[in-house]
Amino acid sequence: MKKVYTRPKTMKEAHFHYCPGCGHGIINRLLMEVIDEMGLRESAICVAPAGCGMLVYNYFDIDTLESAHGRGAAVATGIKRVRPGNLVFSYQGDGDLAAIGTAEGFHAANRGEPITVIFVNNGVYGMTGGQMAPTTLTEQVTTTTPNGRNPILAGHPVRICEVFSMLDGTAYLERVTVNKPAAVIKAKKAIKKAFQCQLDGKGFSLVEILSPCPTNWKMGPVEACRWIDEVMTKQFPLGVVKEVS
Amino acid sequence: MSGNAALGEAAVLSGCTCYFGYPITPQNELTEYMAKRMGELGRVFIQSESEIAAINMVLGASVAGARAMTSSSSPGMSLKQEGISYLAADELPAVVVDMVRGGPGMGNISPAQSDYLQATRGGGHGDYKTIVLAPGSVQELTEVVPLAFDLADQYRNPVVILGDGMLGQMMEPVSFDNIKPPKQYTKDYTLTGAKGRPSRMVRSLLFDTKEEEEHNWKLVRKYQRMEQNEVRYxxxxxxxxxxxxxxxxxxxxxxxxxxxxxxxxxxxxxxxxxxxxxxxxxxxxxxxxxxxxxxxxxxxxxxxxxxxxxxxxxxxxxxxxxxxxxxxxxxxxxxxxxxxxxxxxxxxxxxx
Amino acid sequence: MTTKTIFSGFGGQGVLSMGFTLANAAMLEGRYVTYLPSYGVEVRGGTANCTVVVSDEEIASPVASEPEFVVAMNQPSFNRFQNILQSGGLMCVNASLVNTASVRSDIEVLSIPTSELAEKLGTIKVANMIMLGSLIRASNIISFDAMIKNLAELLGEGKSKLIKLNKEALETGFTYVKE
CATH class of the missing domain: 3.40.50.920 (Rossmann fold)
Structure with a gap:
């Protein structure tokens, strides 16, 4: 029988703790595939977040530090300045990067730190039980917006890629999703490009990944994937937002 | 030389290769001194966007194996406490300077000693301690700074230098002859890329409650060793x-x-x-x-x-x-x- | 022997540099010395002051509770610091700006018309150095001759043009007291 798929070499043999239908598992695997394919296992240093992605160090067989909530880009800055030859990336959720860690992410981007941020946007605080995130859509129901997000009271969904694109330090920003096979292949390409951008010393790179959270969206996995296409991408259009040649 | 400048030079001579800081009176001369000196020496200097960012840059530099330092004054120290707690939990060395001013709140830039409890009780959340050195003169700063870096590396724990506005601002004649070239420490915990070795992780989240308690006991035993061996007066x-x-x-x-x-x-x-x-x-x-x-x-x-x-x-x-x-x-x-x-x-x- | 001096005046009158120059001159003489400036918002255009302690033994405190000497370059400084001067202490006053009618009776006052003397040298900027010259003459905190000899080192590189002017200013202040 022909083997068509195998666990990436740099993925530890552990069971994911993610909920059924969650996008983190796919994103974790993509990252390790890219690191394998680019031969970066011995160079990569990952900064893990607080949030659903916090346990990536149980899955990634690379050097990993778990940072305080929101501080990933600052920690990654410290690491990269000491070890400019290594591939340094942070893995951050929407609460982590777009709320509590906005300042750290924004200023790392503005300084053009040659690091990569993998920004997982699922529109809610997953780990804490589905509260409103800065990226929660208008009228979306969460545990802290029981009547739907009202922009007058709770503000508007934050478009990180577009905000960061205004900063001169950013070199590569792309928004992708992982809700269907074709999208997964595109997401992988984006991650590869972002890492290459870092290796080439071009500046700050970020891949925003729209990721399904069926548990907190109160949807089935298939419905969640469809919702990304039909609703979420209207607010967060896919594609390259900025690419400096 | 002013206390702030002397502190900066002592840090440079002690092998501090990374400095991260955010402006706040009365320690700005230290940040400015480091901006100049670290640049001359090709070492790392970043004026960060906040004290929170600065302490987390220190954490990143420390986990990457560097001797890293940040400095601030009372209101800024409150912001750094999160990072200091993580440094202690992750068992990472760092030197944090606090040139205390009058509080609470914005207070006043005049010297004070009103952050003693914050400094000596850990300061942030959790059951942790930091060694706190309180020099009394500009010359003593030059003894305390290399000591702070050594103790931080020896115990893998943040060390706080507790000064105040007056110590930072006053000038006294100072000699750096006492500072020896920095000692080398074996660092088997740093993240350098998993080259020819298993991958490492540095973390303070321990889901397993038994593991969490054992980690905390380990820290407690370390603090007991400090209490036995590091008292100075x-x-x-x-x-x-x-x-x-x-x-x-x-x-x-x-x-x-x-x-x-x-x-x-x-x-x-x-x-x-x-x-x-x-x-x-x-x-x-x-x-x-x-x-x-x-x-x-x-x-x-x-x-x-x-x-x-x-x-x-x-x-x-x-x-x-x-x-x-x-x-x-x-x-x-x-x-x-x-x-x-x-x-x-x-x-x-x-x-x- | 320990002498404590407070220099005070408006920000911009060269008050801190007066103290700094004295402290450095004392250091070059091999004396113990501390220099404690006021800092922060206080020195942004408002009043400035600094304390210089010069001693033959280790200095306990850089804070002067009862200084032997006070230099007051403006009226608010005169009012504020005459109260903490030691009984029998000396107050060096910038006569160009300060009215000393309200002075304590148990202290000595030395009035120097620094602005007028400085203008004779061509620039008001050296009023502080004139005052410093007068203070050293009246107080003997440090050796004037040694200070003049070390002036290049005291003022730092790049200020060689100014050395002659500062020397003249110091000497003007010094000899004004002599007369």
């Missing part, structure tokens, strides 16, 4: 003293001035000056309590170190106190009058 005219003043940092300088006057009038007053305010020099106070009955605590706060003195003396002797919270700097003459009055009253009580 200076005694001044304690041999024949009938009253012993306990004061630290710049406060101790003012007391020294007062004691010189008191001695001219044959009042037998001495001083214990903690150089490490954590671990606190409790044993020497217990020793002195065998012969001395009266202890006088002076702080530029409403009374924080006095808690440690009370714990150290455990009910022995009598504790006198004079403190002024941030704002006006007390003068040697003021202390001479107050200590003198307490000394006189204590002597009279003895006669009765």
């Amino acid at each position: 200076e005694t001044f005219l304690t041999d024949d003293a009938e009253m012993v003043v306990i004061a630290y940092g710049i406060g101790a300088r003012i007391v020294k001035g007062a004691i010189k006057r008191l001695r001219q009038e044959n009042m037998k007053v001495g001083m214990v000056r903690p150089i490490t305010v954590w671990p606190f020099p409790a044993a020497i106070l217990q020793e002195l309590a065998k012969t001395v009955h009266d202890f006088f605590v002076f702080e530029m706060s409403a009374g924080q170190m006095i808690e440690d003195v009370k714990l150290a003396l455990a009910g022995k002797g009598r504790i006198h106190f004079y403190g002024r919270p941030g704002g006006i700097i007390p003068t040697p003459v003021e202390l001479y009058r107050i200590i003198g009055r307490h000394y006189y009253m204590a002597a009279r009580r003895k006669e009765q």
